[in-house]
Amino acid sequence: MNPSETEVVSEIERLEESLVVQHERLAELKRRLPKKEVSDYTLAGAKGPVKLSTLFGEKRDLIVIHNMGKGCRYCTLWADGLNGVWWHLENRAGFAVVSPDPPETQRQFATSRGWKFPMASGQGSTFIEDMGFRAEKSYRPGVSTFRKSEDGKIWRVATAPFGPFDPFCGVWHLMALLADGVHDWEPQYQY
Numbered sequence: 001m002n003p004s005e006t007e008v009v010s011e012i013e014r015l016e017e018s019l020v021v022q023h024e025r026l027a028e029l030k031r032r033l034p035k036k037e038v039s040d041y042t043l044a045g046a047k048g049p050v051k052l053s054t055l056f057g058e059k060r061d062l063i064v065i066h067n068m069g070k071g072c073r074y075c076t077l078w079a080d081g082l083n084g085v086w087w088h089l090e091n092r093a094g095f096a097v098v099s100p101d102p103p104e105t106q107r108q109f110a111t112s113r114g115w116k117f118p119m120a121s122g123q124g125s126t127f128i129e130d131m132g133f134r135a136e137k138s139y140r141p142g143v144s145t146f147r148k149s150e151d152g153k154i155w156r157v158a159t160a161p162f163g164p165f166d167p168f169c170g171v172w173h174l175m176a177l178l179a180d181g182v183h184d185w186e187p188q189y190q191y
Contacts, residue, residue, distance in 0.1 A: 023167060027158070035147065035155035041127040043120040046103045050120050052127070052146075052154060061093035061157075062146040066133040069101040070109040075141050077187040078162055078169050079115060086117040093145075098122050100139055132159065143168065 001009065041052045056062045065082060068075045079097060082089075089095045096118040099106060106119045122128040133140045141162035147155045164182075165172045175182045 030158040035157055038154050038156050041125050043125055044103050044123050045120050046107050055096045056094040056148050059094045063093050063095045064144045065097040066142045067097050067099040068139040068141050069099040073187045081169055083115045096120055
């Protein structure tokens with residue numbers, strides 16, 4: 001390698017290390033914020049009402065993905081990716097995807113995509129809005145984590161938005177390494 005190439009490689013390595021450290025620090029800071037008690041919301045499930053507390057299963061922790069529904073190609077991309085890893089996540093915590101779509105729409109769309117993870121609908125509940133993933137008339141994607149205490153109270157621990165180049169979807173990071181980067185690529189339902 002010539003000296004300028006060595007400098008670039010060295011800067012890349014420093015940046016990659018820094019990004020890992022910064023991401024860990026960001027997560028730590030989010031966990032240090034005061035936890036907020038939340039209601040045991042009643043959501044709509046495929047077989048009827050579902051309490052937020054039941055989404056924990058036997059776990060103390062819960063990961064809820066806030067998905068905008070079948071009308072969002074970007075949310076579909078994130079959910080497609082999570083479909084491959086949700087059972088790893090569920091080994092550590094309860095896991096569910098919540099969208100504003102009615103349960104039957106969720107079931108049909110999940111079947112068409114091959115999704116296996118648990119889903120619930122926020123219809124008829126203020127859950128999505130109360131968690132900060134609906135502003136005025138538009139929904140926003142992201143994630144909330146929760147902890148259930150021994151007395152059954154539910155506490156929101158942390159939250160993060162979803163969007164291109166977030167740490168929750170590897171597609172963007174992989175495409176960024178291509179010769180012309182992501183370019184003007186956008187996710188589609190079918191290719």
